[in-house]
Amino acid sequence: MRKLTPKAIIALKVVIHAISLAFLALLVIAINTDNLGGDPVQGIIHYTGISALNTLFLTLLVSPFAKWTKQGLLVRVRRLLGLYSFFWAVLHLVAFATLDLGLDWRLLASEIVKRPYLTVGAAVWVILLLLAVTSTQSIQRKMGARWQKLHNWVYLAAILAPIHFYWSVKSEVAEPTIYIVIAIGLLLARWKTLKQRVCRKILSS
Template sequence: MADVLKSTAAKPLVFMLCLAPMLLLVWNALYGDLGANPVETITHETGEWGLRFLLITLAISPLRQWFGLAVLMRFRRMLGLTVFFYACCHFMIWLIADHSLNFTDMVEDIIDRPFIALGFSSLVLLIPLAITSNQASVRRLGRHWKKLHQLTYWVTLLVILHFIWLVKADYLEAGIYAVVAFSLLLQRLPLRKWIFTKASV
């Protein structure tokens, strides 16, 4: 398994997997298979895939720590950029189809609807992360790089709230994502250290 992940073919393969949901959407769009409200389908699908890749990205370092899968670190940048890609598509379809590129309408929607403000803020926070995702930025920013990229945790919180807030009545799906997201965030807190210090006192 680890050998496969280390091979040179692994990266292009993972790249294709990252793009697969988008390719499927485009395919279905071309064949008129997106249901009665294609704009809604594309909006929901791109948003949900962005969230899924965000959770996968957040799972990388726990998987490394708990199962010694250090090799997964190779894919973290690509997965993070995939999140940004789906977030941009999600935003663009809203801007184009819902607001016909009308800037005033867009701003009004952000002001009037807290769940849209939350989604928009998440996208804005993702921009510096995408820009500084290259190797050169990692070197130049040094220890600040890690601090900056911990913004991902805040993005996760905002995205989960964005999802929960838009639900009309059925919280099941958003709730499942929330549980997964909070587990991934909670295990990052230095709980073990905290418990041990408590015990020694």
């Protein structure tokens, strides 16, 4: 297989923008045409939550896929996918805070403290926020070795996000269970690298 060129990576980034914006357009169209089922507010919260989770998983798939296909340049699309995951997570939180709670910040805080599935969702949200704000190359350079340590938290986010999903449903656990299995699969795919990092940490402490 021919190696991807930097130009091909730019084209791939354009495709990622186009697909993400198309999914956003689908949501806007569904809202305007009343096509979000019996409870449109829940519909928006579900759509944005699933989109955040799917893009988070896609972000984590990039490295193993790049290794498997020996296409090292592919890792250049990881940041963009990660930012889109955070983008959907922002819409998800905004939808819940405005449409469900009427922008009552105190109520939002008390709900997050009171309901464990929301506490877990908020933890994932904060991790994604930290990863997004530290994702630029200049911050990566400034942070040095601490950058990788911080960005390893993405694995915690990847396992907590489907747990938040699982906990949020009442009875239909099949879909969130599949997501938990995928998360474990993604962690196993990165297991060798993770093990090396943990061993290095233990040896250096």
